[in-house]
Amino acid sequence: MAQFTRVSRSVGLITLQNPPVNALSAVARQGIVDAVKRALSDPKVKSVVICGQNGIFCGGADIKEFGTNITGPPLVPMIHAIEASNKPVVAAIEGSAFGGGLELALGCHYRVAHSKAKLGLTEVTLGLLPAAGGTQRLPRLIGVPAALNLITTGRHVTAAEALQLGIVDQVTDHNAVDEAVKFALSVAGKSLDARRISTYPCPCPSDVDALFEEVMQKVRQSARGAIAPIACVQAVRAAATLPYSQGMEREQELMATLFTSGQARALQYCFFAQRAVGRWSMPSGARWDTSKPRSIHKAAVIGLGTMGRGIAVALAQTGLSVVAVETQEKQFMEAKKMVSGMMERGAKRHGTAPPLDKITYSQNIQAVADVDLVIEAVFEDMALKEKVFQQLSTICKQGTFLCTNTSALDVDHLASQTRNPELVVGMHFFAPAHVMKLLEVVYGPRSSPQAVATAMQLGKKMGKVSVAVGNCRGFVGNRMLKPYLEQALFLLEEGATPELVDGALEEFGFALGVFKMSDLSGLDVGWKVRKGDGLVEPGLASGPSARIRQGRRYSPLGDLLCEQGRFGQKTGQGWYRYDKPGSRVPRYDPWLHSFLEEYRTQHGIVARRIDQQEVLERCLYALINEGFRILEDGIAAGPEDIDIIYVFGYSWPRHRGGPMFYASMVGLAKVLERLEHYHQAHPDVPYMQPCNLLRRLVASGSPPVHKWKEAIKKLRSQL
Numbered sequence: 001m002a003q004f005t006r007v008s009r010s011v012g013l014i015t016l017q018n019p020p021v022n023a024l025s026a027v028a029r030q031g032i033v034d035a036v037k038r039a040l041s042d043p044k045v046k047s048v049v050i051c052g053q054n055g056i057f058c059g060g061a062d063i064k065e066f067g068t069n070i071t072g073p074p075l076v077p078m079i080h081a082i083e084a085s086n087k088p089v090v091a092a093i094e095g096s097a098f099g100g101g102l103e104l105a106l107g108c109h110y111r112v113a114h115s116k117a118k119l120g121l122t123e124v125t126l127g128l129l130p131a132a133g134g135t136q137r138l139p140r141l142i143g144v145p146a147a148l149n150l151i152t153t154g155r156h157v158t159a160a161e162a163l164q165l166g167i168v169d170q171v172t173d174h175n176a177v178d179e180a181v182k183f184a185l186s187v188a189g190k191s192l193d194a195r196r197i198s199t200y201p202c203p204c205p206s207d208v209d210a211l212f213e214e215v216m217q218k219v220r221q222s223a224r225g226a227i228a229p230i231a232c233v234q235a236v237r238a239a240a241t242l243p244y245s246q247g248m249e250r251e252q253e254l255m256a257t258l259f260t261s262g263q264a265r266a267l268q269y270c271f272f273a274q275r276a277v278g279r280w281s282m283p284s285g286a287r288w289d290t291s292k293p294r295s296i297h298k299a300a301v302i303g304l305g306t307m308g309r310g311i312a313v314a315l316a317q318t319g320l321s322v323v324a325v326e327t328q329e330k331q332f333m334e335a336k337k338m339v340s341g342m343m344e345r346g347a348k349r350h351g352t353a354p355p356l357d358k359i360t361y362s363q364n365i366q367a368v369a370d371v372d373l374v375i376e377a378v379f380e381d382m383a384l385k386e387k388v389f390q391q392l393s394t395i396c397k398q399g400t401f402l403c404t405n406t407s408a409l410d411v412d413h414l415a416s417q418t419r420n421p422e423l424v425v426g427m428h429f430f431a432p433a434h435v436m437k438l439l440e441v442v443y444g445p446r447s448s449p450q451a452v453a454t455a456m457q458l459g460k461k462m463g464k465v466s467v468a469v470g471n472c473r474g475f476v477g478n479r480m481l482k483p484y485l486e487q488a489l490f491l492l493e494e495g496a497t498p499e500l501v502d503g504a505l506e507e508f509g510f511a512l513g514v515f516k517m518s519d520l521s522g523l524d525v526g527w528k529v530r531k532g533d534g535l536v537e538p539g540l541a542s543g544p545s546a547r548i549r550q551g552r553r554y555s556p557l558g559d560l561l562c563e564q565g566r567f568g569q570k571t572g573q574g575w576y577r578y579d580k581p582g583s584r585v586p587r588y589d590p591w592l593h594s595f596l597e598e599y600r601t602q603h604g605i606v607a608r609r610i611d612q613q614e615v616l617e618r619c620l621y622a623l624i625n626e627g628f629r630i631l632e633d634g635i636a637a638g639p640e641d642i643d644i645i646y647v648f649g650y651s652w653p654r655h656r657g658g659p660m661f662y663a664s665m666v667g668l669a670k671v672l673e674r675l676e677h678y679h680q681a682h683p684d685v686p687y688m689q690p691c692n693l694l695r696r697l698v699a700s701g702s703p704p705v706h707k708w709k710e711a712i713k714k715l716r717s718q719l
């Protein structure tokens with residue numbers, strides 16, 4: 001709803017009241033329509049201010065309404081009525097003005113923003129475009145290039161940038177509503193002819209065709225198959241080339257296509273899933289709302305390699321005091337330099353001072369005695385980690401949380417090395433740890449709810465999207481990755497090429513295909529793990545047993561490359577070749593192709609034609625099947641947790657909503673049927689056997705993804 005009051009005798013103050021973000025729900029829109037009518041018909045009111053309650057202007061249209069039958073007054077005529085008013089209307093922007101919220105403000109004649117406010121046309125991130133006149137008004141106000149940038153990216157701008165761009169008329173450090181009221185008093189009675197943005201000509205450069213062609217090309221490249229950014233460009237083009245009313249028609253037409261698209265559903269699902277994962281629960285019944293975190297002021301990082309450096313930076317940037325421990329002299333010296341450089345670059349980007357004094361360095365683990373929380377990031381070696389946890393358990397003060405950044409090892413086993421296993425959790429960051437948004441918080445059977453709550457809260461403070469998951473080999477993300485990687489290798493054996501497999505995955509929307517990604521991460525990482533698992537047998541053995549290990553189909557292709565010293569980008573050769581070690585541009589490698597042919601000959605494999613669909617089905621459905629097992633095992637509480645892990649940690653294309661959402665869009669029956677097909681063709685690949693949970697969900701009528709949690713609970717209770 002919206003409240004109307006008269007303030008300073010002649011200013012009509014309309015306050016949006018729809019907690020928590022004053023979204024423009026049907027009731028809120030009706031409230032605004034009524035309040036505006038009242039303000040315009042009240043002769044004592046000479047000017048109007050629109051603001052939002054609780055320090056937030058407006059979070060845009062009510063996204064929860066989108067999947068429903070929308071009722072209430074539509075936004076476009078509501079905003080037109082405000083713009084057409086003969087009394088000046090001033091938007092008082094505090095907190096956020098996003099999407100429809102900013103469009104509402106653009107319909108006002110003036111905008112006053114608090115210096116801490118953020119503004120943006122964020123619709124593209126939800127698979128939509130600003131369809132309440134945003135694509136037509138913003139370019140008229142700030143010009144085509146700047147509007148294109150904001151609308152196609154959905155980026156948030158600060159009040160200062162908004163002022164510079166000309167989106168707002170005034171920025172204040174004081175109470176924005178009070179300032180807006182003063183502003184409204186000062187403009188009462190003045191002509192509004194030059195204040196209605198829809199009447200402005202659209203300022204655009206002379207070579208408008210060339211500009212749009214260039215932008216369209218750029219957007220297509222970065223959109224990776226997402227349709228909303230393209231529609232955004234088309235709508236802004238309409239603003240630049242058509243009169244306002246025709247531009248509005250085009251905006252509505254394009255929105256109609258996006259509004260019902262699968263991509264919009266996927267992106268809106270991600271929006272809510274990202275928030276839902278914060279409401280974590282454990283199989284023990286412990287939950288986010290009943291578990292109290294402890295405040296962390298001082299933390300330690302053990303091991304300053306690739307991960308430890310990034311974690312130390314992220315902790316210091318959060319404002320914590322950090323003790324950084326590294327035992328190897330060379331690594332120690334190098335890490336100190338690198339960490340300072342990372343903080344300086346970060347600070348430069350944000351226009352702040354680097355928090356260099358937040359970190360103290362030591363080569364002695366005794367230095368961590370007084371910290372509240374430790375994150376261990378030494379080599380992925382259980383014996384070494386055991387020793388470190390034993391040491392930490394005796395050195396640290398009572399109550400210190402002991403966390404491990406292990407990628408796959410048993411968190412519970414590490415906990416058993418300590419005096420207080422309830423204080424141990426996994427904090428699995430992703431590389432580079434100061435950049436990547438995902439954090440898996442791994443609880444073992446003995447982790448206390450407080451330890452989980454503390455790690456989750458710390459992750460949030462660090463700006464991470466934190467997901468609580470159970471303890472198993474590889475947790476959620478890496479466990480699901482294994483079948484995906486293996487299928488890619490099997491496809492090579494059967495006749496595919498790295499270019500074909502990567503091409504299919506990139507067309508699906510991944511930034512990098514599986515082989516390019518493996519080259520980037522380093523092929524030696526997986527090799528070491530496979531060696532540890534007793535899977536690697538040196539030399540190019542032939543015969544059927546060469547491709548069977550531990551009773552299952554196995555592809556030694558990755559091991560053979562590593563034996564040749566081909567570790568990927570770092571050595572200049574992997575599944576592709578690179579101009580020199582460390583170069584990033586993958587190139588076709590004739591050696592690799594002859595190697596694959598030779599390999600197939602040696603193993604008596606006749607290469608067959610493999611199409612993109614098979615690549616997608618085998619790689620993605622294998623991964624999804626493992627996702628169902630993870631749900632069945634209770635390692636993830638719901639599909640949202642898995643999807644958020646994949647979107648934020650593994651570059652799963654957000655407009656596909658994550659693997660489990662994708663499975664629901666494809667149709668569970670179809671996924672089941674294809675898994676059955678591939679499992680019949682390859683019975684020696686056990687993880688292709690459809691998971692029981694998937695079968696049961698299909699048998700129960702394939703409920704939509706938001707009902708899975710409930711369905712799983714019900715299925716469990718029937719067991």
Ligand SMILES: CCCCCCCCCCCCC[C@H](O)CC(=O)SCCNC(=O)CCNC(=O)[C@H](O)C(C)(C)COP(=O)(O)OP(=O)(O)OC[C@H]1O[C@@H](n2cnc3c(N)ncnc32)[C@H](O)[C@@H]1OP(=O)(O)O
Nearest residue numbers: 023059060061062063064098099100122130131132256275
């Ligand atoms: C068949 C043919 C049909 C043709 C066309 C039909 C046309 C329909 C009319 C459309 C007109 C277009 C209007 C407009 O252009 C479209 C939009 O405005 S889309 C919405 C744009 N807004 C956003 O992108 C902002 C989203 N929100 C945020 O970024 C943040 O929430 C925030 C505002 C910055 C606040 O952040 P925080 O303080 O951290 O809080 P949370 O994020 O945790 O949110 C708290 C709580 O609120 C829920 N929520 C937030 N925003 C919205 C919203 N816009 N609608 C509904 N709910 C919202 C959020 O989910 C949290 O709740 P929880 O999920 O935890 O229960």
Ligand SMILES: NC(=O)c1ccc[n+]([C@@H]2O[C@H](COP(=O)([O-])OP(=O)(O)OC[C@H]3O[C@@H](n4cnc5c(N)ncnc54)[C@H](O)[C@@H]3O)[C@@H](O)[C@H]2O)c1
Nearest residue numbers: 303304305306307326327328331377378379380406407431
């Ligand atoms: N690299 C990744 O992409 C990645 C991603 C997520 C998790 N991880 C996990 O993070 C951990 C660290 O991985 P990394 O890639 O940073 O390894 P790394 O080899 O780059 O660094 C490990 C560092 O630990 C130091 N170290 C070893 N023993 C030590 C000790 N007793 N005390 C202090 N320092 C010690 C080493 O000298 C080295 O500098 C591993 O468990 C790994 O599985 C890695």
